[in-house]
Amino acid sequence: MTIDTPDPQAVCSPITSSAIFIVATLNAGTDAEARVKGWCGDLAGLVRSVGKRVPAGNLSCICGFSSSAWDRLFGSPRPASLHPFREFGGAGRHAPATPGDLLLHIRADQMDLCFELATQIMIALGDAVTVVDEVQGFRYFDMRSIIGFVDGTENPVGRKAVNFTIVGDEDPDFSGGSYVLVQKYLHNMNAWNELSVEAQERVIGRKKLSDIELDETVKPSNSHSALTTITTAQGEEVKILRDNMPFGRPGAGEFGTFFIGYARSAEPMEQMLENMFVGKPPGNYDRLLDFSTAVTGGLFFVPSADLLEELADR
Numbered sequence: 001m002t003i004d005t006p007d008p009q010a011v012c013s014p015i016t017s018s019a020i021f022i023v024a025t026l027n028a029g030t031d032a033e034a035r036v037k038g039w040c041g042d043l044a045g046l047v048r049s050v051g052k053r054v055p056a057g058n059l060s061c062i063c064g065f066s067s068s069a070w071d072r073l074f075g076s077p078r079p080a081s082l083h084p085f086r087e088f089g090g091a092g093r094h095a096p097a098t099p100g101d102l103l104l105h106i107r108a109d110q111m112d113l114c115f116e117l118a119t120q121i122m123i124a125l126g127d128a129v130t131v132v133d134e135v136q137g138f139r140y141f142d143m144r145s146i147i148g149f150v151d152g153t154e155n156p157v158g159r160k161a162v163n164f165t166i167v168g169d170e171d172p173d174f175s176g177g178s179y180v181l182v183q184k185y186l187h188n189m190n191a192w193n194e195l196s197v198e199a200q201e202r203v204i205g206r207k208k209l210s211d212i213e214l215d216e217t218v219k220p221s222n223s224h225s226a227l228t229t230i231t232t233a234q235g236e237e238v239k240i241l242r243d244n245m246p247f248g249r250p251g252a253g254e255f256g257t258f259f260i261g262y263a264r265s266a267e268p269m270e271q272m273l274e275n276m277f278v279g280k281p282p283g284n285y286d287r288l289l290d291f292s293t294a295v296t297g298g299l300f301f302v303p304s305a306d307l308l309e310e311l312a313d314r
């Protein structure tokens with residue numbers, strides 16, 4: 001990214017303690033299209049108005065569009081790596097594609113900020129969209145996922161985070177943008193908790209208490225960490241930026257992870273999903289999936305903050 005690159009949305013903002021994830025479909029009709037487009041120019045102002053009230057609350061909102069929503073709202077040119085979510089796996093171990101045209105990733109260090117911004121955004125979008133999934137995520141102790149392991153350790157930071165997530169010269173019309181992949185997972189906590197801590201550590205590939213990576217000589221090839229570590233043909237590691245959040249309703253027996261990953265193209269995230277669901281080599285699938293079921297799946301393009309404003313007039 002150079003100094004001339006448009007400002008990205010808040011993709012590389014620090015992880016917060018609260019988040020709301022909203023996936024919505026675009027309703028039929030040109031009125032709905034016009035309203036969503038107009039809202040693209042208003043979103044930054046809404047975030048400023050709500051966020052200014054608690055400056056230390058780190059409120060941000062990222063907005064992404066699905067492939068079909070992009071075509072319908074903005075047409076050509078279109079982001080090079082944007083396509084419908086690719087499904088992976090089959091019966092028993094499946095990453096399904098589910099409906100969704102618009103993704104909102106609202107983050108703050110206080111849930112009231114997320115809640116207020118989500119409320120204002122829904123008022124602004126009105127009957128132009130139908131919300132098909134809404135998840136409130138929370139920080140669980142020392143950055144743990146709901147299955148008890150620290151989540152996010154291997155995320156790139158600083159300049160590396162930007163390099164791995166923000167589109168550059170490879171797609172000049174869309175530089176400053178990013179791709180985001182989301183999946184909602186539900187965990188079978190009874191089965192998970194029946195495993196010993198050592199067995200769980202072999203599933204993840206890290207120590208549970210200390211979060212230290214298992215030595216390569218003992219880390220199973222079907223561990224989550226082994227299958228999501230990917231490299232280029234030249235042997236360089238390719239990272240993505242994850243901001244997963246636990247969610248759930250203990251009274252209903254629901255325990256979940258909202259997976260959200262950002263990258264410079266869809267390809268690395270799809271490679272990881274293939275390794276997890278199909279296996280590497282095929283059949284050597286991610287053991288975490290024996291305890292986790294993906295119930296949603298969507299791929300979205302996040303335009304730069306500058307382009308998002310311009311899209312209002314396209």
Ligand code: HEM
Nearest residue numbers: 145149150151152153154185225228229257259272273292
């Ligand atoms: C069932 C939902 C998931 C849970 C609970 C989960 C949890 C974890 C945990 C605990 C770690 C180890 C610590 C860390 O580096 O963050 C990890 C690592 C990682 N996960 Fe996941 N994850 C999930 C789904 C996914 C998916 C769907 C992808 C990719 C599409 C993914 C990509 C990664 C990557 C890239 C790493 C770092 C690997 C490394 O460099 O060692 N995860 N995940």
